[in-house]
């Protein structure tokens with residue numbers, strides 16, 4: 001018996017996904033491991049930065065009182081490499097040789113660049129300063145941050161620059177949002193693992209590698225990747241385990257109306273069915289439900305539909321889990337290649353885009369078929385061709401989603 005499914009629009013499906021509560025939590029991890037993690041708390045400066053007066057150049061530190069009457073001879077009374085300090089004040093007409101980044105004597109007012117000085121042939125203990133400096137060449141205490149200033153705000157995604165800021169303050173650990181735990185269950189008796197000999201009727205499990213990498217590069221933590229034959233008991237056992245131990249479960253395949261497509265019934269029996277058909281192609285079968293507070297996303301087994309479903313529905317979810325907006329940038333673009341088909345449902349084309357000073361042009365980059373593989377590598381955006389009885393016109397304005405990692 002065919003169960004009737006009630007298709008909803010892409011916008012409605014995205015809105016339903018956006019409304020699913022996601023119980024996020026935090027963890028404290030070493031800064032070393034925090035690249036691309038999202039701060040769960042604002043980090044403030046534990047001390048002023050810099051915390052000592054620092055020389056910006058290699059040269060000679062002198063007192064402000066002596067900064068006149070050039071050329072001006074100074075007696076060299078010390079040498080301050082970076083990392084060292086200087087005991088005692090400078091006296092009248094005294095200079096300390098100093099290196100970039102080094103501690104400036106407390107009563108020095110200016111550091112003269114080495115290039116503006118000349119050695120004195122018969123007096124190695126003195127130096128001749130030829131001209132004055134325009135700037136002090138000293139970075140004062142707290143020039144960049146006072147103690148307690150905000151270094152990085154909560155909800156910032158850390159990058160190598162952010163890690164450098166934290167480490168400049170000696171901070172070793174940060175509290176970040178925990179990554180969503182994602183279990184992946186690929187289904188299909190036709191699926192083989194690479195290494196197994198090619199057999200008629202069977203295919204290699206290409207989504208079994210595509211989905212975990214899409215999840216990982218969009219900020220999820222893949223806990224398990226399973227490959228199941230089409231067997232409802234096995235599927236239910238796996239689903240139960242995955243739901244109990246993860247924030248998100250992605251199933252792949254078995255979501256249509258075939259004899260071995262069990263996800264639809266599971267979704268309809270779940271705590272909350274979000275949708276089990278979308279007015280889009282490819283990916284019309286894309287299904288989502290909530291069971292025991294875990295979101296289960298049923299992606300199509302067809303590789304093109306799986307890819308499309310991931311970026312339209314799963315990527316925003318992974319990002320929301322860590323308090324971040326989607327990285328798929330929705331834009332209005334010009335379709336600069338002809339597309340003749342008409343569609344009863346909105347058609348999502350895999351495409352590439354060019355950006356000419358903000359004017360985005362899109363071109364389909366291969367077959368639009370749900371099962372097509374050939375354009376997966378080169379796709380840089382998804383393009384929506386609205387459902388219509390008329391073919392879309394060349395140069396029409398279309399909605400496109402620019403993808404983050406292609």
Ligand SMILES: Nc1nc2c(c(=O)[nH]1)N[C@H]1C(S)=C(S)[C@@H](COP(=O)(O)OP(=O)(O)OC[C@H]3O[C@@H](n4cnc5c(N)ncnc54)[C@H](O)[C@@H]3O)O[C@H]1N2
Nearest residue numbers: 186188205206207208253254255256285300301302305370
């Ligand atoms: N009578 C109907 N038949 C179909 C309908 C429909 O509405 N009525 N919808 C069609 C559409 S649209 C799609 S899309 C597919 C969706 O099928 P499923 O998502 O249930 O996936 P399967 O049937 O399991 O597989 C579809 C296709 O993809 C291949 N596949 C499956 N898993 C993988 C994998 N891990 N890696 C690579 N390829 C995979 C599978 O062998 C099939 O060729 O249903 C239509 N049928």
Ligand code: MOO
Nearest residue numbers: 282283284305370
């Ligand atoms: O769900 Mo199918 O991918 O619409 O072709």
